[in-house]
Amino acid sequence: MEFEERPISSKTVFHGHLIDVEVQQVITPHGNKTQREIVHHAPAIAILALTADNKMILEKQWRAPIAKTTLEIPAGKLDQRDADNALHAAKRELNEETRYEATSLKKISSFYTSVGCMDEYMTLYLATGLKRVSNELPQDQDEQLMLKEVTLPQALEMIDQGEIEDAKTIMAIYYWQGMNNRG
Structure with a gap:
């Protein structure tokens, strides 16, 4: 066919x-x-960033298309600074948005975010071994972020309660749950 x-x-x-x-x-x-x-849409990245005490970093921010705040994992689009390198973009966005760098940044998966109408291709990374950056990159002027750290049970409950509605974040949380189930 x-x-x-x-x-x-x-x-x-x-x-x-x-x-x-x-x-x-x-x-x-x-x-x-x-x-x-x-x-x-430009290619994009997202980061499941896990702290030393096994909490994920979420960002609370305003999202104009849905006219409300969301809780999301750190993410952003590739731009001219990244030279089409998603890993570089992940390192940059982690610094800009959370002020952390990771000793390990591993690709989890790549996927299209909304194939019915958009060509955005996103790569999801797992960031561990987080430490504060010594050189802070400038933050985007149009972003206002508040960071929040949550445990896996808290994150799962937040999905169940409708507090987390962002698809990439939900995907990352379920991946994290699977990591824990596999050991």
Whole structure:
């Protein structure tokens, strides 16, 4: 069975600081003409950062698209400072957002964040052996973060209670739970 659609036209309808939006006219494998709206986003990273006393670092921050604060793991997009290197971006974001560096930064997984409308590709890392940085990188001017450390049982309860609703954070917590189950 054929699945690939054939674009017949494409137009960028918005070019912004964070995203671009493209509208495509396509022909489906069955010959139907339809429209696709695609959000283009830079590759991104996220970090499950675990402290020496086995707590994860969460960030409380305002998220305009949902008009409320969220609790999330540290994350950010790759930019010109990273030269398409996700590991470099993870180290940089960990410093900028938490003021920690990790003696071990291990790739957990890479995934698309919302395949129905967006091409953002995120790499999730596990950061352990955290220590305070000696050289603090400048924080993004548009971010206001408050850090919080929680245990695994607390994090799982926060998911159950709807306090953590961010997909990458939930994925990281379930990975952490699996790590503990595997030993």
